[in-house]
Amino acid sequence: MTGRTIVITSGKGGVGKTTATANIGTGLAMRGHRVVVVDTDIGLRNLDVIMGLENRIVYDLVNVIEGTCKLSQAMIGDKHDYELYLIPAAQTRDKNSITPEQLREMCAELEKEFDYVLIDCPAGIEQGFKNATAAAQEAIIVTTPEVSAIRDADRIIGLLESSGLHRPKLIINRIDPEMVRRGDMMDQKDVESLLAIEVIGLVPADEQTIVAANRGIPVVHNTKSPAGGAFLRIASRVDGEDIPLMDLEPKNGLFSRFKGMVGMNGRAYSHA
Amino acid sequence: MRELLRWLFNLTGKELDQATEMLSKDTAKQRLKLVLIQDRLELAPEKLEEMKKEIWEVVSKYMVVDDDFMEFEVRRLDDLTVLVSNIEVKDLSDLTPAPST
Structure with missing residues (x-):
């Protein structure tokens, strides 16, 4: 078996890399795949708390690389009944504790056993970024519809290109359909025309994402929530399914207001 | 010109600003276009x-x-x-x- 190693990156911090990694990983596992997610944000680990596994950590990524434990010892099984594992980052070390070659070797090992190896990349374009991208054959870039995040995403596309990672896919996270309607937020077309890469998912801003993070249960488990549904569809697209992207509609759009009037049970957002 | 428009349509200053102002997302796009050119060229x-x-x-x-x-x-x-x-x-x-x- 040869799995796919995909890095999830963004350049800018705080746009939702870790959330995307946890949710796409969980989504792929929900689809019946064997998945391992690797947190490479050494010194600032967070994938463990987003997945609710922070209390189970014994060994970490640096332990594996340095040989103080076996690969299997650092893999934490997910709480749910899926074939999903986490390799946490070390919290008390720094990004120079591992090299790109070492991470690549480890992922090659994981690919033998898993369908998907997802790498959560740290923010920035320094050593941590170099480590994370060296190990992957594919890349997903997360951005939000904001000038700073888009500018950084563009830099990342250029850097990935020059390191041989071609045709990265884009997730536009935290879209506010009401602001898009008013013309105060760039939409899919705007972002696509600026960055010129394929969009693989549109995720609406959704309170449930924060609720899910509070509980340590990725929002994709709640498939009826707008963000959860969006992440599950992204996982399906990563998995090769051809699902069209749909427009996000504002909560209080004319149509849903009309639906409310005639007593239909309109959902908060249409699905992307 | 602005004064004439204001007089013609009996608008307050604020309303006129809103009517003549670009959508903020278009401003964002325009600014990004230029910034990205510079970033990509490293010029x-x-x-x-x-x-x-x-x-x-x-x-x-x-x-x-x-x-x-x-x-x-x-x-x-x-x-x-x-x-x-x-x-x-x-x-x-x-x-x-x-x-x-």
Whole structure:
């Protein structure tokens, strides 16, 4: 078996890399795949708390690389009944504790056993970024519809290109359909025309994402929530399914207001 | 002009601002377009202006072109990065050099 190693990156911090990694990983596992997610944000680990596994950590990524434990010892099984594992980052070390070659070797090992190896990349374009991208054959870039995040995403596309990672896919996270309607937020077309890469998912801003993070249960488990549904569809697209992207509609759009009037049970957002 | 508009439509200053102002997302797009060109080229803004001017000068040696309408963009085409420039040709019948300006 040869799995796919995909890095999830963004350049800018705080746009939702870790959330995307946890949710796409969980989504792929929900689809019946064997998945391992690797947190490479050494010194600032967070994938463990987003997945609710922070209390189970014994060994970490640096332990594996340095040989103080076996690969299997650092893999934490997910709480749910899926074939999903986490390799946490070390919290008390720094990004120079591992090299790109070492991470690549480890992922090659994981690919033998898993369908998907997802790498959560740290923010920035320094050593941590170099480590994370060296190990992957594919890349997903997360951005939000904001000038700073888009500018950084563009830099990342250029850097990935020059390191041989071609045709990265884009997730536009935290879209506010009401602001898009008013013309105060760039939409899919705007972002696509600026960055010129394929969009693989549109995720609406959704309170449930924060609720899910509070509980340590990725929002994709709640498939009826707008963000959860969006992440599950992204996982399906990563998995090769051809699902069209749909427009996000504002909560209080004319149509849903009309639906409310005639007593239909309109959902908060249409699905992307 | 603004005063006339205001008088004509009996608008308050704020309403007029809103009516004449660009959508903020379009402002964002416009600003990003320029920033991305500079980032992609890794060229200083004044160097970019210089290059733009020189390209215009070269083209205007051979045909009559608009000195106002010039699009300049660095675009990604699959794995390639390309420089795209559109310059409006004003007069096709006269392809001799424009009088020097």
